[in-house]
Amino acid sequence: MRKLSILFAISVLTVGQAAVGKEVGGIDIAESITPQESGPELVLNGAGIRKKFFMDIYVGALYLPARTSSAEAIISDTGAAGVDMHIVYKEIDRQKLTDGWEDGFRLNLTADQLAALRPKLDSFNALFTAVRKGDVIRIAYIPDTGTEVRINNELRGAVEGNDFFRALLKVWLGDRPVSKPLRQGMLGLD
Secondary structure (H helix, E strand, O other), X not given: OHHHHHHHHHHHHHHHHOOEEEEEOOEEEEOEEOOOOOOOOEEEEEEEEEEEOOEEEEEEEEEEOOOOOOHHHHHHOOOXXXXXXXXXOOEEOHHHHHHHHHHHHHHHOOHHHHHHHHXXXXXXXXXXXXXXXXXXXXXXXXXXXXXXXXEOOEEEEEEOOHHHHHHHHHHHHOOXXXXXXXXXXXXXXX
16 A cells, blocks of 8 residues: 555656756746647757846746757747746846847847848837746747747737847857856756
């Protein structure tokens, strides 16, 4: 009877953890997401913490159709993908968020590339509001729709074009990422 109780306890623990891919910075990261009701399921590629001045800002999780550690393959792809940002800092105002996108694009794109994407980046920046600890920003590329932004599951809008989403991925995965440890984590290399 005792062996049966132990086996039951183990099976309950295993089932309860099936949806959690990993724990990062005190945040349980889902093993998979479905950014669109009728869309494909995306699997957790990796996750890490974005730190700034020794403070944890958010836990970023990258979701793809299949796992890969190649930043180049991810950036050059055309399929669905997503990034969840679990906010762990007390509050990030809209200006700080948009400044971060601007810096990331400027560091990872040529002046001509940035100029070509400027209207889309401006539209993207307009989708954001201040976020607080516990909020989740989901940025998902959905083919034929574009880059959707959701804050706490509320759709804020979308920006057309795979070109925009792949440039956005360079903020995390490019040659000059916002954080090298976060890049390593999102690529599953940590």
